[in-house]
Amino acid sequence: MDYTLESSSASGRLKRRVSPIVLRENKYGYLFLMPWLIGFFGLFLGPALASLYFSFTRYNVLSPATWIGPGNYVRMFTQDNLFYTSLVRTLYFTGLSVPLGVLGSMALAILLNMEVRGKVLYRTLFFMPSLVPLVSAVVLWLWLLNPDWGIVNNALRSMGVSPPSWFGDRRWALPSLAMVGLWGSVGGTRMIIFLAGLQGIPAEMYDAAHIDGAGAWNRIRHITLPLLSPTIFFNTVLAIIGSLQAFQGAFVATEGGPAYATWVFGMHIYKHAFDYWNMGYGSALAWFFAIVIIALTIMQQRLSTKWVYYYGE
């Protein structure tokens, strides 16, 4: 609106002089943006470029970094046994967490969106676990899933099932971790975002479908899902980025064990950078990981045109 006014007055002079309005917009724009800009250069761009440089060096902090070219990247693919296994484990963890997490949040939101009494109470019950600090959540689940004394195994034994030892078992440790994550995320912000999305669907649509004789399932299938697809997409992208990077739970629960069972990719980076002080190799792993995440996100963006429906566009 006023933009066209400004630009026409600026070009109207035909001289290469900047109009006072443009000058003012720039002055105040950059003035108010300044704190973020300083942060962007000092805490983001600078460090990102530095780690890109480190990724081509050998650097253990004590002695200066020495340039070794693509050596770290070669090492990653040829000499690091844990590289592939941690990558596969991370994908497995994501495959367990994301579909269950997104579908679970959506299901809870649809249930809450019905005309039910005590909605606030249910919403609070679902939301509470997401507030529990991660370390506390892990500590409490380690107790619940304690192989000998935990209530879960107590209950399973009394039902005649011989229970797994959860975090103590190589096969069960990662699913246990996914379970803790799901408990803490299914009813959290993701569910609230779904609720917001559901409330954006016009009620007339349901009324019309009702009159046409559509049952509950058909209404969900043909109205809710298509109109909710942008929200589903948004939440899926966020959930994938989140669970690919998740490692704090694994770190607090078992530090990657037992027998590397929860040694996810974030754990691998952490160990190299902050335990073995291989800052060069750690940076290379971090950059490889960043490229994987960016590629996956772009891929999802491309795929989204096939199934995401923007109402009214």
Add this chain to the structure above:
Amino acid sequence: MTTNTTHLLSDREIARIRASARRRRNIGRFFGYLFLTVFGLAFAFPLYWTMSSSLQTWQELRSFYPQLLPSVPQWTNYVQVFTLVPFARWMLNTVLIIGISIPGSLITGTMAAYAFSRFRFWGRNVWFIIMLGTMMIPAWVTLIPQYLLFHRLKLINTYVPLTIGSWLGGGAFTIFLLRQFILGIPRDLDEAAHIDGAGPMRILVQVIVPLMKPALTTLGILTFLGIWNDFFGPFIYLNRRHMFTAAVGLRFFQTMPMEANEPKDHLLMAAASITTIPVLIVFIFAQRYFVQGVVMSGLKL
């Protein structure tokens, strides 16, 4: 075609169809409540179990028949946690970090959001896209050099690395949310103030900010929760015990060997409760604003 009635169905048939529809709806409703209740209990039970365990003796916890309620509430468990480790100090440290960070991210985040939503400066759209792009880059990429930088500046074991980011814009998500909110405030208000002679700074402070209360409240709560729950940042930047935050302290307590070699499950549960209860209290007071905030902040995608 019959002439004496305009209805295709008799009254009786209509009543029957209505009744069956009602029955179906009631069955659906019943299952809805059933699911909600089952899930609700399943979600809340671990928390209940933590609180209950935190008030039992360890002998009780390890008895063959677990007790849903402590026979005698052992409040001394909590006293023990505070005397075994400086938990009160750790909680105060966390509150201090929160106290430094919330004003920072609200002030500098609002400034950036104001710039993005109200001024047409060169490269604005490019900067905006770059800002959103930073959300996609995993923290690992910047973490290692950041750590080295703070190490060189001798800022390890200070709260500077943990709070400086909030005074430099407070993160892309904060700025994005605040910008969406400011875009929803009519520009007429700015212009009226402008005509009255107010400068950009005064317009921000006296016109825009008072209208941003819901968004600022939401972000304040989110910042509180984010810092209270943060483990990794404090974990790598703080290694002196008296500097710890509550989350790092809990982890320290979890891995700390006990002198008497007694099990400390009950104490761990008490410590976990201590770190959880403050966030639950904040949420109970703030949940109305919080849910509104998410709905209002234009998560129309």
